[in-house]
Amino acid sequence: MKLKSDKDEVTLKDIAEVVGKSVAAVSRALNDYDDISPDTRAYIKQVAQEMGYKPNLLAQRLQKRATDSLGLILPVLSPRNADPFFSELLGGIANEATTQGFDLLVSTCTQGDEENQAYSRLIEGRRVDGIIVAHPRWHDTRISLLTEQQFPFIIVGAVLPELKHLCVTDDVTEGATQIVNHLIAQGHTKIALINTTLDLISSSNFLAGFQKAMLNAGLTINQNWLESCNTTPKDGYQTAQLLFSRVETPTAIVTADDVLALGVIAAAHDQGLEVGHDLAVTGYGDILLAEHSHPPLTTIERPTYTLGQHACRLLINRLRNQSLGPETVLFKPSLVIRQSSDLALWL
Amino acid sequence: MKLKSDKDEVTLKDIAEVVGKSVAAVSRALNDYDDISPDTRAYIKQVAQEMGYKPNLLAQRLQKRATDSLGLILPVLSPRNADPFFSELLGGIANEATTQGFDLLVSTCTQGDEENQAYSRLIEGRRVDGIIVAHPRWHDTRISLLTEQQFPFIIVGAVLPELKHLCVTDDVTEGATQIVNHLIAQGHTKIALINTTLDLISSSNFLAGFQKAMLNAGLTINQNWLESCNTTPKDGYQTAQLLFSRVETPTAIVTADDVLALGVIAAAHDQGLEVGHDLAVTGYGDILLAEHSHPPLTTIERPTYTLGQHACRLLINRLRNQSLGPETVLFKPSLVIRQSSDLALWL
DNA sequence: ATTATAAACTTAAAGGTTTGAGGAGTCAAA
DNA sequence: TTTGACTCCTCAAACCTTTAAGTTTATAAT
Numbered sequence: 001m002k003l004k005s006d007k008d009e010v011t012l013k014d015i016a017e018v019v020g021k022s023v024a025a026v027s028r029a030l031n032d033y034d035d036i037s038p039d040t041r042a043y044i045k046q047v048a049q050e051m052g053y054k055p056n057l058l059a060q061r062l063q064k065r066a067t068d069s070l071g072l073i074l075p076v077l078s079p080r081n082a083d084p085f086f087s088e089l090l091g092g093i094a095n096e097a098t099t100q101g102f103d104l105l106v107s108t109c110t111q112g113d114e115e116n117q118a119y120s121r122l123i124e125g126r127r128v129d130g131i132i133v134a135h136p137r138w139h140d141t142r143i144s145l146l147t148e149q150q151f152p153f154i155i156v157g158a159v160l161p162e163l164k165h166l167c168v169t170d171d172v173t174e175g176a177t178q179i180v181n182h183l184i185a186q187g188h189t190k191i192a193l194i195n196t197t198l199d200l201i202s203s204s205n206f207l208a209g210f211q212k213a214m215l216n217a218g219l220t221i222n223q224n225w226l227e228s229c230n231t232t233p234k235d236g237y238q239t240a241q242l243l244f245s246r247v248e249t250p251t252a253i254v255t256a257d258d259v260l261a262l263g264v265i266a267a268a269h270d271q272g273l274e275v276g277h278d279l280a281v282t283g284y285g286d287i288l289l290a291e292h293s294h295p296p297l298t299t300i301e302r303p304t305y306t307l308g309q310h311a312c313r314l315l316i317n318r319l320r321n322q323s324l325g326p327e328t329v330l331f332k333p334s335l336v337i338r339q340s341s342d343l344a345l346w347l
Numbered sequence: 348m349k350l351k352s353d354k355d356e357v358t359l360k361d362i363a364e365v366v367g368k369s370v371a372a373v374s375r376a377l378n379d380y381d382d383i384s385p386d387t388r389a390y391i392k393q394v395a396q397e398m399g400y401k402p403n404l405l406a407q408r409l410q411k412r413a414t415d416s417l418g419l420i421l422p423v424l425s426p427r428n429a430d431p432f433f434s435e436l437l438g439g440i441a442n443e444a445t446t447q448g449f450d451l452l453v454s455t456c457t458q459g460d461e462e463n464q465a466y467s468r469l470i471e472g473r474r475v476d477g478i479i480v481a482h483p484r485w486h487d488t489r490i491s492l493l494t495e496q497q498f499p500f501i502i503v504g505a506v507l508p509e510l511k512h513l514c515v516t517d518d519v520t521e522g523a524t525q526i527v528n529h530l531i532a533q534g535h536t537k538i539a540l541i542n543t544t545l546d547l548i549s550s551s552n553f554l555a556g557f558q559k560a561m562l563n564a565g566l567t568i569n570q571n572w573l574e575s576c577n578t579t580p581k582d583g584y585q586t587a588q589l590l591f592s593r594v595e596t597p598t599a600i601v602t603a604d605d606v607l608a609l610g611v612i613a614a615a616h617d618q619g620l621e622v623g624h625d626l627a628v629t630g631y632g633d634i635l636l637a638e639h640s641h642p643p644l645t646t647i648e649r650p651t652y653t654l655g656q657h658a659c660r661l662l663i664n665r666l667r668n669q670s671l672g673p674e675t676v677l678f679k680p681s682l683v684i685r686q687s688s689d690l691a692l693w694l
Numbered sequence: 695a696t697t698a699t700a701a702a703c704t705t706a707a708a709g710g711t712t713t714g715a716g717g718a719g720t721c722a723a724a
Numbered sequence: 725t726t727t728g729a730c731t732c733c734t735c736a737a738a739c740c741t742t743t744a745a746g747t748t749t750a751t752a753a754t
Contacts, residue, residue, distance in 0.1 A: 009473075009710095011709095011710060011711085012710065012711065012712095013710080021733075021734085022733070022734050022735080023710090023711085023712095023734095024711095024712080024713080024733080024734060024735075024736090025732085025733060025734075027710095027711065027712060027713085028712090028713085028733090031712080033713095035731075035732060035733075036732070036733075037731075037732060037733090040732080040733090054471050054472065054473075055710085055711075056409075056473065056709085056710050056711070057472050057473060057474060058405060058408050058409040058412075058414065058473070058709085058710080058711095059409055059709070059710035059711045059712090059739090060710080060711055060712080061405050061711095061739095062403070062405040062406055062409050062709090062710085062711080062739050062740065062741095063710080063711050063712050063713090063738080063739055064711090064712075064739085065405075065739070067405065069452075074437075074438070074441070076438055076442075079435070079438060079439070079652040080435065080635055080652065081635065082431040082434035082435045082438070082634070082635065083434070084429040084431070084434075086434065087429035087430070087431075087433065087434045088426070088427065088429045090421075090453065090455075091421070091423055091426060091428075091429070091455050092426070094421070094453055094454050094455040095423075095455050097454070098454050098455070098465070098468070103452050103454075103474060104452065104453050104454060105416075105450050105451065105452055105453075106437065106441055106451050106452075106453045107441050107444070107445050107450075107451060108437075108438050108441040108442050108445070118445070121445070124401050125401065125404050126356070126401075126403065126404060126405070127404060127450060232635055233635055233636050233638065233639035234635070234638070234639060236639075237639050259635075259636070262636060262639060262640075263639050265641065266639040266640065266641055266643075269641045287429070288427055288428065288429065288579055288580055288581070288606075289580050289606070289609060289636065291580065291581070292580035292581060292583075292584050292609060292610050292613040293609075293613065294612065294613055294616045294641055296613075305426040305427065356740095358739095358740060358741085359740070359741065359742095360740080368703080368704090369703075369704050369705080370704095370740090370741080370742095371703085371704065371705075371706095371741095371742080371743080372702085372703060372704075374740095374741065374742060374743085375703090375742090375743085378742085380743095382701070382702060382703075383701095383702070383703075384701075384702060384703085387702080387703085402740085402741075403739085403740050403741070405739085405740080405741095406709090406739070406740035406741045406742090407740080407741060407742080408741095409709055409710070409711095409739090409740080409741080410708080410709060410740080410741050410742050410743090411709090411741090411742075412709070
């Protein structure tokens with residue numbers, strides 16, 4: 001026999017009745033106000049503990065007009081699409097959010113109208129206090145919307161040219177340069193690029209890094225060898241086939257994404273090319289499979305999980321302390337050389 | 348110039364003042380109660396619209412003592428681990444949740460103590476109305492906890508033996524049987540199995556299907572060829588190496604997961620084996636990369652996205668309508684035959 | 695003329711917490 | 725004896741919405 005049914009939650013009022021004090025006193029005691037005597041405070045805390053009191057978050061949130069939640073909207077190219085970047089980013093964000101006592105609200109949308117609706121839903125419903133925007137684009141309507149509404153947000157995956165926002169990213173330009181320099185050091189001169197879709201700011205960064213390294217080495221960039229596509233194996237496969245159909249073909253293909261690169265490798269195999277020997281292929285991101293593809297993929301290690309953690313932390317800091325100005329965190333990329341681009345490693 | 352600053356939200360009270368009615372009348376009008384005259388109702392709705400009224404979700408939720416949120420906790424083996432199954436499942440869940448007006452709250456945890464903490468956090472904080480549990484295990488403490496607390500939940504990825512819970516899954520046993528039958532039809536008799544970790548209920552199901560097909564064909568199961576590991580490429584790689592080191596080696600390796608299978612393929616390559624020719628390898632799940640691995644991977648197509656959708660829908664139905672009893676949804680798997688197991692497809 | 699009925703509202707409480715303002719009591723200094 | 729200060733509380737409003745119960749006014753029935 002229980003005093004309270006399992007379903008009835010203990011409230012401040014219940015505690016107040018037991019200890020014979022006002023609800024306010026109980027609240028203040030539990031929140032460590034110093035205008036409650038130490039004895040009473042200890043007693044109240046003990047009773048609260050014994051009664052199994054858990055504050056009602058909804059009431060607290062209504063009171064302080066904050067949701068203690070962050071929003072993340074995942075872009076969905078197709079139902080079957082599952083970009084490891086987002087899962088890993090999500091991991092970092094979710095972990096940090098929990099640490100900071102925040103909830104993470106995730107929703108999905110396809111690009112286009114649905115995307116703006118998804119953002120409006122979060123903002124207008126005041127479902128979250130801040131939003132994390134991944135992979136910003138040129139003329140990004142999400143960012144316009146958030147800026148217009150003066151809604152707190154942080155960008156992951158590129159630094160906006162205006163420099164007036166919170167941004168966390170790895171240095172994609174630098175990463176691209178490192179990759180290309182590595183290929184040049186391997187003796188390659190005929191280097192192709194398969195970039196991610198050009199609306200992404202990061203794709204421009206990647207291109208910039210690519211160009212910089214090529215020009216620096218005095219190499220010309222063949223416009224027939226510049227392509228871009230979505231980050232799926234299939235797209236990588238098809239775009240590689242396109243390159244193979246050119247009259248002149250490259251000896252190395254630089255890609256801006258690992259998943260895409262795995263598609264390129266598959267295409268090369270089907271073309272009868274031995275990757276790492278006849279053709280060098282590189283990726284970006286160092287997903288788990290990069291190490292265990294055939295051959296293992298040369299790529300740039302991107303601290304995706306850490307990116308998520310930092311983005312989350314920075315955004316929460318911003319929410320807690322209005323005074324902070326724009327801030328940018330840039331992670332240095334590191335090159336991971338594997339057989340797909342290195343003859344010396346090839347047996 | 349605006350009447351209200353951007354930051355001040357319009358409340359029922361504001362509308363009430365403008366239309367000269369009580370707050371209750373406004374609330375009732377907006378909620379289509381029929382004890383408000385049609386004229387007034389229309390007028391109030393129009394004013395609300397013009398003033399840009401958006402109901403305060405926190406207040407609504409406090410009022411009706413429900414969060415309109417679902418919880419999903421992602422297991423994290425390592426920061427770098429990103430299981431496509433979960434991303435895809437997440438997609439289906441998130442999509443359906445939004446459709447139904449629910450929010451999806453995601454958090455992460457490593458297995459063990461942290462996991463129970465994560466679930467307690469959701470339950471005790473009443474952060475969500477229901478929880479989706481993926482990949483149930485034997486003696487699953489998550490399920491004990493939820494059952495004890497009488498908290499609504501649904502299980503994805505297996506049907507519990509007790510049959511008293513909501514469950515949505517694909518028929519893993521059937522899938523395993525199909526795979527093995529296919530290999531047997533290809534002439535294989537020396538078939539090894541690399542299962543997922545044995546604490547998962549689905550791994551038992553997979554094993555059951557495997558055994559059934561083997562026994563049915565009169566084949567003996569070699570205990571030296573039964574292994575299990577985590578679903579990462581590295582684990583698959585290492586476990587395959589283990590199999591290759593046996594005195595007698597199989598001609599086919601069945602695995603219970605695509606990602607794991609890709610690791611097996613890499614190991615086979617490094618061993619000098621031509622997958623699809625010298626060795627058949629099969630996976631489970633039909634992730635995007637399965638079609639573009641080298642060689643393309645024979646696998647079972649799992650409707651992961653749909654699994655998520657259905658789980659979400661069923662759980663919400665349960666929350667809305669207490670009367671429903673236990674329910675189980677089982678999806679039939681379908682075999683996708685590719686070069687990794689079929690000589691006829693091999694050139 | 696009285697009573698019942700219905701329409702169109704309003705009032706007030708409830709949901710649980712936080713917090714500024716204020717009050718009662720004690721003690722000490724002037 | 726007043727004044728002030730201090731300690732330890734309580735009151736009541738506020739956050740915003742929903743809803744059970746009640747009120748007013750008009751209309752119809754008896």
